[in-house]
Amino acid sequence: MHLQSLTLSSSHSLLKSIPHFPTTTSTSTTAAVRFPIQSVYRYDPVTYPNAIGSSRADWQSSCAILSSQSQQLLSQDDPSSSSTDHISSVNGHNSTIENLNLVPISNLSDSTSLKPQPKPLTITDLAPAPMHGSNLRVAYQGVPGAYSEAAAGKAYPNCDAIPCDQFEVAFQSVELWIADRAVLPVENSLGGSIHRNYDLLLRHKLHIVGEVQLPVHHCLLALPGVRKEYLTRVISHPQALAQCEHTLTKLGLNVTREAVDDTAGAAEFVAINNLRDTAAIASARAAELYGLDILANGIQDDSGNVTRFVMLAREPIIPRTDRPFKTSIVFAHEKGTSVLFKVLSAFAFRNISLTKIESRPHRSHPIRVVDGADAGTAKHFEYLFYVDFEASMAEPRAQNALAEVQEFTSFLRVLGSYPMDMTPWSPSRIEE
Numbered sequence: 001m002h003l004q005s006l007t008l009s010s011s012h013s014l015l016k017s018i019p020h021f022p023t024t025t026s027t028s029t030t031a032a033v034r035f036p037i038q039s040v041y042r043y044d045p046v047t048y049p050n051a052i053g054s055s056r057a058d059w060q061s062s063c064a065i066l067s068s069q070s071q072q073l074l075s076q077d078d079p080s081s082s083s084t085d086h087i088s089s090v091n092g093h094n095s096t097i098e099n100l101n102l103v104p105i106s107n108l109s110d111s112t113s114l115k116p117q118p119k120p121l122t123i124t125d126l127a128p129a130p131m132h133g134s135n136l137r138v139a140y141q142g143v144p145g146a147y148s149e150a151a152a153g154k155a156y157p158n159c160d161a162i163p164c165d166q167f168e169v170a171f172q173s174v175e176l177w178i179a180d181r182a183v184l185p186v187e188n189s190l191g192g193s194i195h196r197n198y199d200l201l202l203r204h205k206l207h208i209v210g211e212v213q214l215p216v217h218h219c220l221l222a223l224p225g226v227r228k229e230y231l232t233r234v235i236s237h238p239q240a241l242a243q244c245e246h247t248l249t250k251l252g253l254n255v256t257r258e259a260v261d262d263t264a265g266a267a268e269f270v271a272i273n274n275l276r277d278t279a280a281i282a283s284a285r286a287a288e289l290y291g292l293d294i295l296a297n298g299i300q301d302d303s304g305n306v307t308r309f310v311m312l313a314r315e316p317i318i319p320r321t322d323r324p325f326k327t328s329i330v331f332a333h334e335k336g337t338s339v340l341f342k343v344l345s346a347f348a349f350r351n352i353s354l355t356k357i358e359s360r361p362h363r364s365h366p367i368r369v370v371d372g373a374d375a376g377t378a379k380h381f382e383y384l385f386y387v388d389f390e391a392s393m394a395e396p397r398a399q400n401a402l403a404e405v406q407e408f409t410s411f412l413r414v415l416g417s418y419p420m421d422m423t424p425w426s427p428s429r430i431e432e
C-alpha cells in the first residue's frame, strides 16, 4: 500500500479496509431490522424506573420511534450537534452531574429507612425492547452510587443511567437497543489498566464515542454508630481496595479486605445486611443512598486519583479536526513484539503522540512455538496491543499512520476516534 497523503473522502476505500472504521457521514440504520416482531416488555417500571419505558408499544409505532431516535442519537455524540447531551459536555463545557436523572437521595438517617434502589439488569432480563422517551439511556455496571453512574452523568448530563449487574450485560443492553450507550472504566491513575474491560472491547463490536476522566474520591462507610475499632472487614470493588491500600493500613484498621462487584454495591450490602463489623469503600453519594455514615473521607492513596471511562455506542461518531480527538486501536501480528517498533515509528514519524499502550494475551493464539532445531523449542507468548493516540481519524496523518500500521500487522481494528476529555485539572475536587 502506498503511503500517499489521503483526504477523508479520497481515503474511504483505504479506511474501509481497516475493520470497523466508519467511512460514512450518516447512517440509515433503523431498528426495524434489529427487533423481533414479538418483542415484549419484561421490566416492571416500578422496579426498573430507569430501565425502559412503562408500557408495551405496538410494533409499528416502536419502529417509527426507533427510526427517528437512531438519527437523534447519532447527533448526540456529534460535536456539531446543538444538543445539550452531546459529548462536548464532557470536555469542560459542562462537567456537572446535576442534570443526570439519578435515583433521588431521600433523607435517610438510618438503614431502617433504606429505600429500594432500582435493581440492576441481569443477563436473564435482557431482551430487545422498544425505546420510549427522549433521554439518552446509559448502561453502567453497578448499582446507584457507583462511580460509573457518575461518569455516565458527566458524559451525558441529561441521561437516564441504567444499572447492570455485569459489564457483559451493559454491552448487551446497547447491542439489543435497551440502552443507547454503555460506560466502561478502562484505567485508573493508581490502579492502572482494567484489563478485563480491554478484553471486552475486543469481544464486542461497540464503538468508543467519547471518554471522561472522573476524579474518584473514596470514603470509608459504615452503619450509623459503628466505630472504626469495631471493624473486622472492609469490602469494595478490587480497584477501589487497591486505590486505598496504604491509607487503610495507615488508619490502623485490623481488617480483612474483600472484593465485591462494585463500590456502591458494597455499601448497599453493608446496609441491607445490617453488618456492624463491616465497612465499605464507596462514594459519599452511596453513603446517602444507603444510609451509611462516613467514617473517613478521601481515603484514596493519592488526592489526584482519577479513573478514565470510555463511552460505547452501536455506531461510531464521525471524526472531526476542529477539536482535540483521540483514536484507540488494537492490533496483533504473528511475529509478536518484533513489529512493535515499526508500528510505533509510524506514529513517531508523523509527530503523533501516544497517550496509552497496553498489551494483553492473544487469547485465540496465546503461544507461538519456535523450533530452534538443535537448541530446542522456544515458546513465545502472543499479544494484542492496544494503543491510544492523539489525532483524529479525519486527519490525513492519522490515516497514513494507520495505513502503514496495517502493512505491519495481521489484525487491526479501530475501536473509536472521539473527542478528548479536556476538563481542567482539579485534583482536590470532590465529585460524587
Ligand SMILES: O=C(O)C(=O)C[C@]1(C(=O)O)C=C[C@@H](O)C=C1
Pocket (backbone or CB within 6 Å): 141, 142, 145, 146, 147, 148, 149, 185, 188, 194, 216, 237, 239, 240, 261, 262, 263, 264, 307
Ligand atoms: O465500583 C464502582 O463504583 C465503579 O464504577 C467501578 C470502578 C472501576 O472499575 O474502576 C470505577 C471507578 C473506581 O476506579 C473504582 C471502581
